[in-house]
Amino acid sequence: MLALTFPHFDPVAVAVGPLAVRWYGLMYMIGFLGGWGLGRWRASRPGSGWSGTQVDDLVALLMLGVILGGRLGYVVFYEPMAYLADPLRIVRLWEGGMSFHGGLLGVLVCFWLFARRAGKSFFAVSDFIAPLVPLGLGAGRIGNFINGELWGRVSDAPWAMIFPGWEAGPYPRHPSQLYEFALEGVVLFALCWWFSARRRPEGAVSGLFAAGYGTFRFAVEFFREPDAHLGLLTGGLTMGQLLSIPLALYGVFLLWRAYSRGPRQPAT
Template identity: 50%
Template sequence: MPYPDFNPVLLKMGPLKVRWYGLMYVVAFFVAYFLLKAEVRKKAFPLDKDGVYDLLSYAALGVILGGRLGYVLVYNLSYYLSHPLDILAVWKGGMSFHGGFLGVIVAGWLFCRRRHLPFLRLADLAVLPVPIGLFMGRMGNFINGELFGRATDVPWCMEFPMGGPICRHPSQLYEASMEGILLFSILFFLSRKTLPEGVLFGTFIGLYGLFRTIGELFRQPDPQLGFLFGPVTMGQVLSVPMILIGAAIVFTRFRVSRSPVENGHLPPSSR
C-alpha cells in the first residue's frame, strides 16, 4: 500500500511554519477542554470553566516537562550529556509518553492540593480526554512518517520516507486505533456507570499499558536503543508495570468500596 506523501508543514508564512503535528495537539487541547468541561458539569464536580482551563494548563506543563525529561533520561541520555543545551530544543522532537504521564500526575496532584480537591475523583474525569490526545498524536506521527513499524509483507504495509526501501507496518495507525479509538470507547462506556472513585483512572493506566505493549510488537524500536533483550523494547519495559499498577488500583478501589467503613456502615462491634 503506498504511503500518502504528506507535507508535514500545513502552512508557511515567511519564517513561520504551522505543522500538522503541532496542529494535532492544539485540536486535542480544545477537544479536551470542552469534553472535560461537560464531564465536570455532568458529574457535579466543584470546578468552574476557569478551573478546567487551569487544570489543562497544569497538565500541558506536566506533559512538556515530564515528557521531555523522560525522553532525555530514558531514551537518549548519553547524547544529552554530551549536548546539554539540546535538552531545551523540544522543537527537534523527543518526548516520552511515560514521562509525560508521570508529569501530568504530579501536576494534577499539585492542582488538587492547591484547590483542596479529591485527586482520584478528578483523575477519573481527566483521563477521558487523554485517548483523544493520543489519537491525534499518533496521527501526527503518521503524517510525519516517524515512529513507523517493523519490516513485514502484509498487504497493507507501507514504505516510509525515513524507513528506507522496506515495506513496514503502519504501526502509528495501529496505536492510534488501540490507544485512541478503542481506549476512548471503553472509558466513555465505563464513565456512564456508577463506579468507585479511582476505577476509571486505574482502567486507563492498565489498558494503555496493555495496548502500548501490543503496539510495540509491530513498532520499530528507537535506533539508539534497539531491542533491550530478545524481542523486548523499552516501550514494553515501561508499559508492563502500568498493566500491573492499573489492575492493582482497580482491584483495591473495588475492594475498599465494598468495605463497611467506606460505605458508612460500621460493624456492630465498632459502633
Template identity: 50%
Template sequence: MLAYPTIDPVLLSVGPIQLRWYGLMYVIGFAAAYLLVMYQAKLFHWQQMRDRLDDLHLFLILGVVLGGRLGYVLFYNPAYYLAHPLDIPAIWSGGMSFHGGCMGALLAGYLFCRRTELDFWKATDLFIVSAPIGLFFGRLGNFINGELFGRITVVPWGMVFPEGGPLPRHPSQLYEALLEGLVLFILLWTVKAKPWQSPSPSRWPHGTLLALFLGLYGCFRFLVEFVREPDPQIGLIGSIFSMGQLLCLAMIVAAPILWWWRCQRTTKGRAR
C-alpha cells in the same frame, strides 16, 4: 503494499514561522479533551468547579510537555543528553515520551489539586476519559511526519516510509491511533458514569477509571510494540522487549494495584 501518502509536515509557513501538522494535532487533541471534560463536568454536576478545571487543564498541558520531554531524555537517550545537556529543552528537535508525559500530567494534577483543595480522584476521572482523543491526534501527527513507523513486513497494507528504507513497514502509528485512541476512548466513555453514580453495588470508586486507562493502554501499546521499530539507540532489551514495552509492563502491573487500593480506601471511608 499501500502507498504512503506523503504530506508536507509544514502546513503553513510565513517567513521564519511555521505551522506544522504535528503541532496542530497536539492543539486539536488538547482542545477536544477540554471540551469533553467540560461536558462531563456539566453532566455530573461538577460545573461549579469550572474555573479550577480551566486552570487544571493548563497545568496538565504543562505536565504533559515537560514530563514527555524529560521522559524521553531519561528513558530513551540519557547518554546523549548527559553529553549534550543544552539540547534537553530543544523540544522542537523531536523526542517526547508518552510514559513521561503521563507521569508529568499526574504529578502536575496532584500538586494543583492539593494546592486548590480540588478532589484529585474526581478530577482524574474527568480528564482521563478524554486522554485517548489526544493520543489519537498525536499518533496521526506521527504518521504525517513519517516517524515512529513499524518493522519490516509483508502484509498487504505495509508502507514504504521516507525515512524507513526501501522495504514496506507496518503503519504502527495507525495501529496505535486505533487502539490507544479510538478503541480506548470508546471503552472509557462507555463506563465514564460508573464512579459518579449514586451509591449502589455497581458504583466504581473514583480513581478506577485511571486504573482502567493504565491497564488498557499498557496492553494495547505492549502489543503494538511487537511490530513497531524499536528506537535505534536502544534496540531490543534482552533481544525481546523494547523500552516502551517495559514501561507498559509497569502500567499493567500498577493498574490492578491502584484499582484495589481505591476500592479499599472507599470501603474504609464508607465504614467510618
C-alpha cells in the same frame, strides 16, 4: 511484494513569513483543545463537582506537565547520551521525541498540585481527566504518522507501507502509528468514556486507563520497530514494553483497590 507508499506530507501545516505551524505541534494542540472542550462539557453536567474555571486551570497546568514531562522522559529513557552531546536539541520539539511515560509522570505531578489547591482528592482529579487523555494520545500518533517517524517492523501485510528516509529502508513496514492511534486513541477513549458514565468507585477510571494503555502499548510494540540505538532489551522486549508492564499492573491494582475499598461514585 506489493506495498503502500507513504503519503508524503509537508511537515509545515501553515506558514506566514518566518513563522511556521508544524503538523506535529498542531496535533498536540488539537488534542488539548478536544480534551478541554469535553472537560468543560462534563463539568457543566449536574452533580459533576467541577466548575468550568477549574477545568481551564487544570488543562493549562497539564499542558505544561505533558510537554515538560514528555520531553524530559524521552531524553532520559531513550536518548540520554545524544542529548548530553547536544543539549539544545531538548528545546527543538518540532523534531519529535516525546515519551508517553515521561508525560504521564508530568501529569501525575500536576494532578497532585491541582488536587491540593482545589481541595479535591488525587483520584477525583485523575478520574475526571483520564477519559479525555486518549484524545491527545490519538492526535499525537497522527502527528507521528505525518512526520513519518516511529514506523513499524518489516511486514508482508497487504497494508504494509514504505516509509521515506534511509533509516526505514526500502522495505514495507507496519504503519504502527495508526495501530496506536486506533488502540490508544479510539478504543481507549471509548472504553474510558463509557466506563466513566457508570457508577463506579473512586480510582477505578484511572485504573482502567492505566491498565488499558499499558496493555495496548505493550501489544503494539510487537509491530513497532525498536529504537535503533536501544534495540531489544531484557527478554527481547522493547523499552516501551518494559515501561508499559508496570503501568498495566498498577492499573489492575488500582481497579482491585477501588472495588475492594471504595463506595461507588455517581457517573459524570
